[in-house]
Amino acid sequence: MIVIARRGTTITxxxxxxxxxxxxxxxxxSKGTRGHLLQVRRAFVMAPVFQYFNQxxxxxxxxxxxxxTFDGLSV
Numbered sequence: 349m350i351v352i353a354r355r356g357t358t359i360t361x362x363x364x365x366x367x368x369x370x371x372x373x374x375x376x377x378s379k380g381t382r383g384h385l386l387q388v389r390r391a392f393v394m395a396p397v398f399q400y401f402n403q404x405x406x407x408x409x410x411x412x413x414x415x416x417t418f419d420g421l422s423v
Contacts (some may be wrong), residue, residue, distance in 0.1 A: 350421050358399040365420025370412035371405040372420055387413040391421075 353360045355376070363374040372388065376399070383389060383402035387410050392400075404413055 350418065352395050352397060352421055354395075354397055356399075357396060359397060363420040363423070365416040365418070365423075367415035367419055368409065368412040369405065370408040370416045372413060372416040373403040374417070374420060375401045375403075377401045385413065388417050390414070391417040 357379075358376045359374060360376065362376070363372075365372045365374075374383070374388070379399055381399050381401055383400050385402050385404055388400075388402045388404075391414055392398075
């Protein structure tokens with residue numbers, strides 16, 4: 349279980365997580381913006397975070413993307 353700092357339905361600050369070659373950058377976003385990567389979206393299933401912008405390094409493994417997301421959120 350991870351506690352996510354949030355403001356409304358977005359995250360409060362920029363988050364960077366890394367696992368292997370996957371680097372995930374999460375940024376707060378305005379209403380109506382949603383990240384496009386399915387692995388990151390699945391990590392936010394139980395959290396009420398709906399607006400965020402994500403960017404992932406070009407060479408990535410889907411499992412490492414999820415681990416990198418949790419790495420960034422757990423700080």
